[in-house]
Amino acid sequence: MDKKRQVTKREYNFLAREIKFIEEKNIINREQKDKILGLYKRPDETNFIKIISLIGAILVGLGVLTFIASNWEIISKPFKFSIILLGYLLTFFGGYKSEDQYPKTGRALIYISVLIFGSGIFLVGQMFNYGGEVDRAFLLWTIGILPMGMFLMDKYILTFSIGTSIMYLITGMDTYLSMDWTVVVLLAIIVSLYIYNNKLLNSALVTLSNNILLLLYILYLVIEWRISATYVIILFLGIGLFMYIFPFKTHNKVLKIQGNIVFGFSGLLLTIPNVWEELSYIDTGNIPALLFAILYILLLFFLTKKESLISLIFIFITIFRYYFDRAYDFMPKSLFFIIGGILLIGFGYYFERARKRIGERDEI
Amino acid sequence: MKYNRQKRYIFAALIPILILLGMTVIPILTLINGEEVFLEANYFTPRDIFRGQYLDLNYKIEQVDIDKLSDEIIKNPEEYEDRQLYGVLKGQDNYHVLDYITTKKPKDKLFLKCRLVSYYQLKNIKNDKKRVDDKVHIEYALDRYFISEDGEFEDIFNSGDYNVVVKMKLYRGRALLVDVIEK
Numbered sequence: 001m002d003k004k005r006q007v008t009k010r011e012y013n014f015l016a017r018e019i020k021f022i023e024e025k026n027i028i029n030r031e032q033k034d035k036i037l038g039l040y041k042r043p044d045e046t047n048f049i050k051i052i053s054l055i056g057a058i059l060v061g062l063g064v065l066t067f068i069a070s071n072w073e074i075i076s077k078p079f080k081f082s083i084i085l086l087g088y089l090l091t092f093f094g095g096y097k098s099e100d101q102y103p104k105t106g107r108a109l110i111y112i113s114v115l116i117f118g119s120g121i122f123l124v125g126q127m128f129n130y131g132g133e134v135d136r137a138f139l140l141w142t143i144g145i146l147p148m149g150m151f152l153m154d155k156y157i158l159t160f161s162i163g164t165s166i167m168y169l170i171t172g173m174d175t176y177l178s179m180d181w182t183v184v185v186l187l188a189i190i191v192s193l194y195i196y197n198n199k200l201l202n203s204a205l206v207t208l209s210n211n212i213l214l215l216l217y218i219l220y221l222v223i224e225w226r227i228s229a230t231y232v233i234i235l236f237l238g239i240g241l242f243m244y245i246f247p248f249k250t251h252n253k254v255l256k257i258q259g260n261i262v263f264g265f266s267g268l269l270l271t272i273p274n275v276w277e278e279l280s281y282i283d284t285g286n287i288p289a290l291l292f293a294i295l296y297i298l299l300l301f302f303l304t305k306k307e308s309l310i311s312l313i314f315i316f317i318t319i320f321r322y323y324f325d326r327a328y329d330f331m332p333k334s335l336f337f338i339i340g341g342i343l344l345i346g347f348g349y350y351f352e353r354a355r356k357r358i359g360e361r362d363e364i
Numbered sequence: 365m366k367y368n369r370q371k372r373y374i375f376a377a378l379i380p381i382l383i384l385l386g387m388t389v390i391p392i393l394t395l396i397n398g399e400e401v402f403l404e405a406n407y408f409t410p411r412d413i414f415r416g417q418y419l420d421l422n423y424k425i426e427q428v429d430i431d432k433l434s435d436e437i438i439k440n441p442e443e444y445e446d447r448q449l450y451g452v453l454k455g456q457d458n459y460h461v462l463d464y465i466t467t468k469k470p471k472d473k474l475f476l477k478c479r480l481v482s483y484y485q486l487k488n489i490k491n492d493k494k495r496v497d498d499k500v501h502i503e504y505a506l507d508r509y510f511i512s513e514d515g516e517f518e519d520i521f522n523s524g525d526y527n528v529v530v531k532m533k534l535y536r537g538r539a540l541l542v543d544v545i546e547k
């Protein structure tokens with residue numbers, strides 16, 4: 001028997017609805033309807049179970065983390081450490097054993113072991129009064145969890161390890177101690193994730209999260225190298241555009257959306273005159289900001305024509321950004337908006353008329 | 365990949381265990397082999413969301429007289445800002461105090477690893493504007509002492525005073541905080 005085609009729940013419901021409608025119109029008969037629907041794998045309803053178990057695991061893990069933080073004096077530290085080790089081994093082993101019969105609950109047990117491991121790291125830090133910030137703890141957490149996610153091919157564990165990497169990046173920002181380390185280690189994490197995801201896992205979630213990590217990493221680098229804020233924003237504008245125009249083959253939808261958002265925000269920031277004034281050779285930022293804004297809006301219109309919903313949203317955001325901008329007096333602003341709006345409607349009417357003419361010509 | 369399942373899971377579980385156990389090695393070595401050191405300090409009582417309530421300790425040896433710094437540091441502080449420095453300690457009365465700070469790892473001496481944090485006072489020297497009591501801020505990794513929520517430590521921070529003594533074990537430049545005692 002051929003493998004059934006996979007679709008999302010939404011797509012399946014749409015298909016079932018429309019096929020039923022077509023059947024009611026007597027365009028196809030019942031047998032044909034069943035045959036068509038039979039081609040598709042009916043997505044299972046058990047997503048809910050997955051979610052409950054995930055939330056349960058997170059709750060237990062957070063509870064353990066909080067218990068460690070309370071530093072309850074009644075239990076000695078070595079005893080607590082043994083409990084943590086034991087808890088980690090038991091939950092992991094329990095998950096491993098029950099995964100065959102109960103895949104979702106079993107996997108949830110393994111997720112708990114991930115969080116217990118984290119609380120173990122913080123416990124050791126607390127036991128031995130490790131000085132400094134928590135950034136090193138997050139690095140160790142990542143180093144422990146990343147291989148686990150790869151061995152178990154679990155996209156949630158990998159995404160969580162990206163989360164701990166981001167925490168490592170953020171909490172370690174002002175720590176002057178290990179900048180060279182951070183640069184190398186983070187790069188290794190990002191690259192290995194891309195390679196692994198491309199070859200083996202192919203998860204859109206991992207691509208999305210890894211992209212976020214990469215962007216934050218680049219932001220961290222340019223901040224460390226003390227590059228002026230204006231150039232940073234222009235850099236991200238370029239990165240966003242690049243992601244949008246040249247998305248990679250895998251998960252190109254994810255890249256397009258992320259790229260669109262990144263250059264949208266960067267462009268929005270560049271319409272602010274103060275941002276341009278950060279550069280030493282610019283006194284008043286009004287002219288560059290306005291010039292840029294015009295180009296930016298034109299680009300957004302162009303992309304909206306190519307059906308980019310996000311660009312359309314950014315057009316609205318930009319409009320409101322100027323509406324609420326106190327730097328412009330009311331009268332000129334009001335004139336600008338009204339005239340601009342009338343122009344747009346005029347354009348719309350002109351295009352509609354032109355298309356109608358072409359349509360009538362074709363009919364004749 | 366099914367027949368490999370056991371191996372995969374074993375490897376996956378192993379790495380975190382190794383990390384947890386590995387984290388305890390150096391501290392335990394310090395506890396066993398370290399020399400007991402007493403430093404005067406003071407503290408705040410903030411909270412760390414992951415590791416719980418702790419004392420943010422400020423040590424007398426963190427404020428360092430400029431003449432205790434070695435010459436290379438005084439001449440070129442920017443270069444030494446990112447590098448590991450070493451603070452040599454010596455006993456004085458009931459406590460230990462700072463003898464001097466050097467850029468090379470000392471042998472056969474009691475020392476702590478440290479870093480140069482704030483040194484704008486050194487610029488005063490270049491301008492011949494050195495004031496008598498100028499001190500430079502040095503940081504050692506000793507600033508956190510974790511306590512339980514209902515512990516007996518009250519907020520006693522008094523700027524300028526060092527009201528507690530911190531007992532620690534020192535081994536190869538690394539310290540393990542053992543106790544915080546009020547004077």
